[in-house]
Amino acid sequence: MAYRTVSYEAATLLSSMIPIELSALEYEKIQNITNAGEKADIRRQTTQDWQTMCDSVSNARWTHRLLLDVTNWIYKKHGMLNYHIIQVLTEHGNYLHKFRITETQKYIICENPKDNAEHTIFECDAWTAKKRKLYEGLGENRLPDNICRRMLSDKKSWELISDYMEHVMRTQINEEQKLQ
Ligand SMILES: [Zn+2]
Secondary structure, eight states: OOOOOOOHHHHHHHTTOOOHHHHHHHHHHHTTOOOHHHHHHHHHHHHHHHHHHHHHOSTTHHHHHHHOOHHHHHTOOSOOOOHHHHHHHHTOSSOOOOEEEOTTSOEEEOOOSOOSHIIIIIIOGGGHHHHHHHHHHHTOOOTTTTHHHHHHHOHHHHHHHHHHHHHHHHHHHHHHHHHO
16 A cells, blocks of 8 residues: 555644635734624635635545535534544555454454555454444444544544544554564
C-alpha cells in the first residue's frame, strides 16, 4: 500500500479548525461587524464554503465518505478523537492490514489483496464476532457509509464505534509485534 498523506481538508475537518484561507476570508468580512446575527450568517457562509471545498477534493475520498457533513462534524457535542480513530478515518500511515483470525482463534496473515481501511476495519473476517457485537449495539449494519452519522448521533454510538476501531488497530499492532 502506498504511503498516503492525510489531506489538508481531512486534517482541518478532524481538528475542527477552519482552513486558513476560509478563516482569512471570514476575518475580512467580519471585522467591522458588531451585529451577532450578521456574524452568524458569515459563519454559516464559511461552513458552506468549507463543505464545498470538502466535496471537491479528490485526494481523500475515503475520509470524505466518512466525514460527509462539515457542520455536524465541527459542531459535534461529544466524542474524543485518538490516534487510532484518526488513522482509520484518514486511512493514514503504517497500519497495513495483515491478519485474519482462524477457527482456532489464531491470527494469520490475511491474503485479501484489498489492503485498505475498508477491508481492514469493516470486511475482514478477523473481526466477525467483534463486528457482530458492534452491529447489535448500534442496531444497524450500514457501516462504513453511516459511520460518522452514527458516531456523531449520540455518545454511546461514538463509544461503541471507537472501541471497535481501537480493538482492530491495537490487535493488529500487537500481532505484528509478535511476528518480529
Ligand atoms: Zn483481511
